[in-house]
Amino acid sequence: MKHLFLMSALVLASSSLAATAPAATMPSTLTQGTLKIGMEGTYPPFTYKDAKGNLTGFDVDISRAIAAKLNLKPEFVLTEWSGIIAGLQAGKYDVIVNQVAITPERQKSIGFSEPYVYSTPQIIVKKSGNFAPKTLADLKGKRVGSSLGSNYEAQLKATGGINILTYPGAAEVLADLATGRIDAGYNDRLLVSYLIKSQNLPIRGAGTGNADAMGIALKKTNTGLKTAIDKALLQIKADGTYAKISRQWFGQDVSKP
Incomplete structure (x- = not known):
């Protein structure tokens, strides 16, 4: 049976x-x-x-x-x-x-x-301010948030010279970016675009990386x-x-x- x-x-x-x-x-x-x-x-x-x-x-x-x-x-x-x-x-x-x-x-x-x-990874910064990084190299010496164990964290590490702060997920990265605890975040372009359109978060997209499958x-x-x-x-x-x-x-x- x-x-x-x-x-x-x-x-x-x-x-x-x-x-x-x-x-x-x-x-x-x-x-x-x-x-x-x-x-x-x-x-x-x-x-x-x-x-x-x-x-x-x-x-x-x-x-x-x-x-x-x-x-x-x-x-x-x-x-x-x-x-x-x-x-x-x-x-x-x-x-x-x-x-x-x-x-x-x-x-x-x-x-x-x-x-x-x-999709394409994108650098995220605060809406206010003049910091407008175009590439990951522009993040050297900056405090950049990323999800722990993500592909984005790996790309930041491979760039070198970036002060990487890791978080359990994207929500925590965005929270610290909004309050100025970090200089930038690095995450999915589709996520960034959606949040800018649908939520009143003080963030904006900056430079992008290569497309991910x-x-x-x-x-x-x-x-x-x-x-x-x-x-x-x-x-x-x-x-x-x-x-x-x-x-x-x-x-x-x-x-x-």
């Missing part, structure tokens, strides 16, 4: 896909009809809570669309960015959908879907889940779901470099 239940659940999880992944490569939660998704919940417009306390955002909507294609119920697990990859490796969730940049260093320890978002992160051993998610991504792009979500949040298609 146990084997029959397992086979039935796997068929259900992939009924809308072209192929079924081997059971040995799929997380056990999928046999229960659930896809556990790790994200911050404090990173607008990607994942955050609205005025009523409901989880919302671009990554939340993308997660729900992918789970629907897999015939799975999405279960969101909120965690600070600084520990989000460790939580994946510890099995607290099946995937991370939280603008995780695909980097060679990360690919050594975790797997990724095909890129689903392309973002992927849905998962354990390297979960190859069947990767295949399923890649197919689901193709499906939501083909049927217009992705474009609708992207235009809602950004007014443009962010699936292309």
Whole structure:
């Protein structure tokens, strides 16, 4: 009976896909009809809570669309960015959908879907003042905030000569930037643009870096889940779901470099 239940659940999880992944490569939660998704919940417009306390955002909507294609119920697990990859490796969730940049260093320890978002890192400064850095080199000698363990922190370190202050997530960086505790922040251009338009924060965007490819992160051993998610991504792009979500949040298609 146990084997029959397992086979039935796997068929259900992939009924809308072209192929079924081997059971040995799929997380056990999928046999229960659930896809556990790790994200911050404090990173607008990607994942955050609205005025009523409901989880919302671009990554939340993308997660729900992918789970629907897999015939799975999405279960969101909120965690600070600084520990989000460790939580994946510890099995607290099946995937991370939280603008995780695909980097060679990360690919050594975790797997990724095909890129689903392309964005550019941007330097953030206070709206008042004359400091207008164009490149990371302009930040040398300055106090710059970044999320601990992020791709942005790695880029700042590689530049050298920058006084880097790390935080659990973007919200803390923005708070200290607004109060003048740091000279600049470094984060996602889409996040900066959204905050400038939607919130009354005394910040502005400055110089940008090179485009990053973002992927849905998962354990390297979960190859069947990767295949399923890649197919689901193709499906939501083909049927217009992705474009609708992207235009809602950004007014443009962010699936292309």
